[in-house]
Amino acid sequence: MNWASWSEFFAMGGYALYVWGSYGVVFGLLAMEIVLLILRKRSILQQLAHVHSAARRSMR
């Protein structure tokens, strides 16, 4: 085990800014990509649902 305490872990031997700045941005942006993809799919499905229900109405 490398760390005597959590505060030592978060301090990263004085390199906290660089280490957490790297990991924070990487995982933050990866999570954002997934959220954006979920929203993109949802918006397409909503548009398509709208178009297809309109098409069904016009056929009646």
Place this chain on the structure above:
Amino acid sequence: MMYVTPENTATGQDRFVDHSSWFKYSSPQTFFPLAGKLVPWFAVAALLLAAAGLYIGFFVAPTDSQQGEAYRIIFIHVPAAWMSMFIYVVMAFWAGVGLTFNTRLSGMMASALAPTGALFTFLALWSGSLWGKPTWGTWWVWEARLTSELILLFLYFGFMALQAAIDDPRRADKAGAVLALTGVINIPIIYFSVQWWNTLHQGASVSLKSAPTMAATMFTGMLVMVLALWMYSIAASLMRVRCIILERERDSQWVAEYMSSHK
């Protein structure tokens, strides 16, 4: 037994799907549900591998004698940089397949990979910059490795901008494919830059010919993180290709049937 079914599609391409072979998955219609089934598996694999990789990277791998804790950026920097190059090659491969065989799904795969590849290129540059400051004393330097990686980012941006600028998706695929294939030349330049030029960037820590020049636990942590990002990239690209399929095939019969069965 061989049998073919007419497929009613928006563009009239790929009219026949041979259901007796693997090639049936080259049709967007058949690939769409398959991709949907695969996404959760790759997502779960990515999460488990990332948890294991981070645990090894922060709790098992020892402190570096020269760089102290700053070196721990390696567990995200090197995997991100590898993915940025690997995704480009896969993207160019699919673009080339699309150009050669005129298959719709190939171009969609290429388009789906580009944003994730660009993201990893940015993350490699970002984490590299944050690693360079404490170890080299500078955020950025115009040397071969860094500059060629920045060019990779612009290649991804160029590919996406070119595709976005052309209305007809099939023509956009072709134009994008030419750009993607031309840009492949940059990949060996990035990879070998540390050998060809006298760079500030350190040489390869891992190579196929020799044993890794780092502690076994450091190497393991890095490898597990590479696998995690690999699984992530597959999950994200499959999610995106599903969006692209729905967007491009929105007027087709099968999408109408999909919509009426998924209300």
